[in-house]
Structure formats: structure tokens, C-alpha cells
Amino acid sequence: MAEEYGLSFDRSRERRLLVVPALFDEANRLRRFTVEVMRRLDGAGIDTLLPDFPGTNESLQPLEIQEPQDWCDAMAAAARLFGATHVLAIRGGCLFTPAKLPATHYAAVKGASVLRQLLRARTLSAREAGREETREGLMALALKDGIELAGYRLGPEFIRQFEPMLPREDSNEVTQDAVGGSGLWLRAEPGESTAQADALAAAVAVSLA
Amino acid sequence: MSDDTDLMLRQILTDVLGLKPDQAAAFDGDTGLFGHLPELDSMAVAGLLTELEDRLDIVIDDDEIDGEMLETYGGLLAFVKAKRQTA
Numbered sequence: 001m002a003e004e005y006g007l008s009f010d011r012s013r014e015r016r017l018l019v020v021p022a023l024f025d026e027a028n029r030l031r032r033f034t035v036e037v038m039r040r041l042d043g044a045g046i047d048t049l050l051p052d053f054p055g056t057n058e059s060l061q062p063l064e065i066q067e068p069q070d071w072c073d074a075m076a077a078a079a080r081l082f083g084a085t086h087v088l089a090i091r092g093g094c095l096f097t098p099a100k101l102p103a104t105h106y107a108a109v110k111g112a113s114v115l116r117q118l119l120r121a122r123t124l125s126a127r128e129a130g131r132e133e134t135r136e137g138l139m140a141l142a143l144k145d146g147i148e149l150a151g152y153r154l155g156p157e158f159i160r161q162f163e164p165m166l167p168r169e170d171s172n173e174v175t176q177d178a179v180g181g182s183g184l185w186l187r188a189e190p191g192e193s194t195a196q197a198d199a200l201a202a203a204v205a206v207s208l209a
Numbered sequence: 210m211s212d213d214t215d216l217m218l219r220q221i222l223t224d225v226l227g228l229k230p231d232q233a234a235a236f237d238g239d240t241g242l243f244g245h246l247p248e249l250d251s252m253a254v255a256g257l258l259t260e261l262e263d264r265l266d267i268v269i270d271d272d273e274i275d276g277e278m279l280e281t282y283g284g285l286l287a288f289v290k291a292k293r294q295t296a
Contacts, residue, residue, distance in 0.1 A: 025252050113259070116259070117255050117256060117259050118255075120255040120258065120259070120271070121251045121252040121254070121255035121256075122251070123271055123274075124251035124254050124255055124274065125250075125251035127274070127276075128244075128251065134271055134272075135271055150252055182223075182224035183224070185256075186224045186225050186256055186257075186260060187224075187225065187226075187227045188225055188226055188227070188246075188248040188249055188250065188252075188253035188256075189227060189248050191227045
């Protein structure tokens with residue numbers, strides 16, 4: 001973990017928030033928004049750390065050997081190392097919230113929903129290229145040999161364990177309705193929204209107060 | 210039931226494409242979508258279809274998705290309307 005990269009606003013303050021990012025394609029579309037929220041929390045006197053999941057972004061590890069438990073462990077280790085007092089998890093990141101810290105979940109999703117959308121994107125692009133793939137066929141292949149989805153090479157064990165995953169139920173849930181507007185993860189191109197970043201940062205700050 | 214499908218479809222496209230509020234109002238039946246708008250790639254279309262399912266309470270099977278249905282606004286609207294009637 002010591003070798004891994006994480007973006008942080010750290011001024012050794014009392015309130016320390018681990019930010020668990022969104023997953024895969026959504027991580028890219030929400031990264032700017034996530035950092036904007038962290039900037040606002042910094043202004044509100046809250047330290048934040050945004051780690052990478054092993055095998056993604058700046059991580060030095062190969063992705064295809066990762067299993068969901070490795071990602072849970074990595075987030076728990078990041079929380080320990082940073083001395084986190086609270087957690088904010090975003091979208092699919094909510095599946096990897098460390099168990100013991102009080103958590104806010106923003107627009108949480110189930111593992112099955114994340115996977116379904118990635119598989120659908122792949123069948124659509126295959127169709128565009130004139131190949132016929134089905135979600136069932138791809139899922140069978142994924143469980144046997146692993147699969148590349150949205151540019152991410154995932155191993156069979158990752159797929160098997162990821163699909164039934166659900167977010168922790170005891171979190172402080174912040175829905176998109178509460179944040180206002182439409183979720184930036186829906187955007188075809190990465191977008192930003194000052195109002196939404198303000199709203200999410202405020203909801204987190206209130207839950208930490 | 211009054212048909213709000215058209216309005217909801219425009220709203221979802223606005224959300225996915227990051228359009229200004231009145232931009233989607235200018236879409237007509239022939240406005241090109243998949244294959245015409247470079248930002249509407251397969252990942253974005255997958256998101257669009259999932260969002261349609263969630264907001265309109267329909268289920269879209271893989272084998273119902275074809276080029277024609279996604280090519281124009283009119284094609285997608287006709288598909289979604291038909292879906293909602295049978296849902």
C-alpha cells in the first residue's frame with residue numbers, strides 16, 4: 001500500500017475522510033467532480049484522501065489478478081494509513097466501503113448493475129463492429145477466462161465475487177435527488193457542476209459535524 | 210395515462226449528452242443519435258438504456274436493440290413508447 005498513489009488534502013486536521021472513488025468508466029467521468037468535492041471539504045476544515053483501487057488509475061499493480069476482496073483490503077489499509085475518521089464512497093465505490101468507519105454513500109449502486117451496464121456497452125460496440133455478442137454469452141466467458149470491459153481486464157474471480165455485491169446498509173445515504181440535477185456519471189463526456197459539488201460537500205460536512 | 214414519454218426521453222438525452230435545457234427540445238424525429246453524435250459511444254448508449262429502464266420502468270433485452278432504434282430520435286421514441294405500452 002505504501003507504494004500506491006493517492007490524492008490528498010492533508011493538513012493533519014481532526015476530521016479525516018477517506019474518499020472511495022466510483023468504478024471503471026464512471027471513475028473517469030466523476031474524477032473531476034470528486035476532486036471538486038474534496039477541495040470544498042478542505043475549505044470546510046476536513047482532510048481527504050482519494051486512493052486508487054489496485055490495478056486502476058496510477059496503481060502499479062496489474063488489474064487482472066485483482067479480486068474484490070483485494071479492493072476491500074486496499075480501502076481498509078488506506079483508511080488505516082491515513083487515520084480516516086469517516087468515509088465518503090461514490091457510486092460503485094460504495095461496494096468497497098471499509099466496515100468500521102461511519103460512511104456517507106453517494107448514489108450507491110449494486111455490483112450486478114455495474115456489471116450489467118459494462119456488458120451492455122460491450123455488446124453494443126461488438127454489434128457496431130459487426131460481431132454478435134450476448135450478455136449471457138459474455139458472462140459465461142467472463143466467469144471462465146475473465147473479460148475486458150470498457151478497457152478494464154477483469155479476471156474470472158473478480159467477476160464471480162463482484163456480481164452479488166451490495167453496498168453496506170448502515171450508511172448515510174445521499175441520493176441524486178438530494179444533490180440536485182442529473183448524475184454526472186451519466187454524461188457521455190466528463191462534466192462538472194459547481195452546484196452539485198457544493199451540495200455533496202455540504203451533505204458530507206453536515207454528517208461529520 | 211397521458212404520455213410523458215417524449216418529455217422524459219428528451220430529459221434523459223439532456224442528462225447523458227450534457228445539453229442545455231432547451232437543446233433537446235429542438236430534436237425531431239429525424240435527429241441523428243447513435244452514429245451521428247460522436248460523444249454518444251457504446252458506453253454512453255449503455256448508460257442511456259439503463260437510465261431509460263430505471264426511469265420508465267421498462268426492461269430492454271439485448272436482442273431488441275438494433276441500429277434502427279438507436280439511429281434517430283424518432284426511432285428511439287417509437288421503441289420506448291411501444292415498450293411502455295406493453296410494460
